[in-house]
Amino acid sequence: MDMYMPGGFVSRPDRPPGVSTPRSAVSVLLSRRGRFRPTPFDICPRIPSMAHRVRRLAFCHAPTDAHASLPSWKPSPVMNTPIRYRLVACVLALASVVTLPGCRQEPAPAAQPASGPAAQSAAQPPAASAQAPQPSAQPALAPADLERIVTEVMDQAYPGARDAEHGCWTYAFETQQDELAYCMRPHPAREVATASGPTVYFHASNATDIRGNPDYAYAAPDPGLMAAFRLSVSPDGRWTLLGSEKGMPFGTAGGCGCEDATFVRLGRETYGWTFTSGGMWQGVIVSDHEIVAPSGQGFKDISDIPDIREDAQDVEYRIAVISDDPQRDAYPLRVEKYRGDRKVGERTVEFDRAKGMYAGIGDF
Structure with missing residues (x-):
């Protein structure tokens, strides 16, 4: 049975491929993990910018209206008092501030700083309550150290494959049909x-800007690749690899959609990336929300939540992580349904421990 453990998500069996209407190119091509089985006449060029949808993962919520009404003005009772009474009151008030001759006024004692436990607690900010680890506000590692570590990890993952000209590492990925060349950047x-010390995460995506090299030209059904790495770092700067995946297939036409993946906190001590990937066939867009998180000594996609469905082209689903309780092992997701710019529904999706993922949203 698939279970969740702190620090990562355990593996689960691959989800079954999507099923749609007979001979649906979308359903056949968009089966998970890049295992595509297209027919040439079903394929149209893919929209190249599906990754921009990930920028809509963060939601802006307008604050609730709270306008306190001003009290209505009423005349003061003093204003209705006859003038002679008000004159007497003014004379008495003036006399009360006149110092009588021969009487010595003692100066008021100077204000002294407050003391005691109550005053100390007021003068000092309260101690921060214990919370689950957050991304380091003051990183322990300098940017140069992080760059060095990333380079060393990439050299180890892809030995002898550095392409200095393009700033990436070449990698051969086998599909069900053939072997494809990628350059991971x-x-x-x-x-x-974390409780065990500093942990470093980084991901890589295949370069899509290399021109004039036929090795990096992809057909519509060819997926893009994402790599993910997690490692611990000792005080002397040495690193230990905790988990990695060198090439996870996503998307179409050589684009994974993960170039602009958002790094998010998914649980008390679990972090990962969110992005959208998919493609367009014969004018029909199909894309999914992907959530890549640690799983044992590797990573995997733990989301089965759609972005745009084949049978509902005018509907878009947006997601956000709900981290109100930072001590939870796995945070729930808020899924909002939009038709155009109008929000038409909202649902909370909990992490399914039995399936080891955020399961689908049904007919929502």
């Missing part, structure tokens, strides 16, 4: 504080 590393 790392993205900036993120350091987080």
Whole structure:
């Protein structure tokens, strides 16, 4: 049975491929893990910018309206008092501030600083409550150290494959049909504080800007690749690899959609990336929300939540991680349903421990 453990998600059996109408090119091509079985006449060029949808993972919620009404003005009772009474009151008030001759006024004692436990607690900010580890506000590692570590990890993962001209590492990936060439380019590393010490995460995506090289030309059904790495770092700067995946297939036409993946906290001590990937066939867009998280000594996609469905082209689903309780091992997701710019529904999706993933949203 698939279970969740702190620090990562255990593996689960591959989800079954999507099933749709007979001879649906979308359902056949978009089966998970890049295992595509297309027919040439079903394929149209893919929209090349599906990754931009990941920027919509963070939601802006307008604050609730709270306008306190001003009290209505009423005349003061003093204003209705006859003038002669008000004159007497003014004379008495003036006399009360006049110092009588021969009387010595003692100066008021100067204000002294408060003392005692209550005053000390007021003068000092309260201690921060214990919370689950957050991304380090003051990174322990300098940017140069992080860059060095990323380079060393990539050299170890792809030995002798560095392409200095393009800033990437060549990698051969086998599909069900043939072997494809990719050049994996790392993205900036993120350091987080955990109970066991500093942990560094970074991911890489295949380069899509290499021109004039037929090895990096992809057909519509060819997936893009994402690599993910997690490692601990000792005080002397040495690193230990905790988990890695050198090439996970996502997307189509050589684009994984993970170039701009968002690094997020998924649980008390679990971090990963969210992005969208998919493609377009014969004018029909199909894409999914991907969540890549640690799983044992590797990584895997733990999301089965759609972004745009084949049979509902005017509907888009947006997700956000709900981290109200930072001590939870796995945070739930908020899934919002939009038709155009109008929000038409919302649902909370919990992490399914039995399946080891955020299961689908049904007919929502």
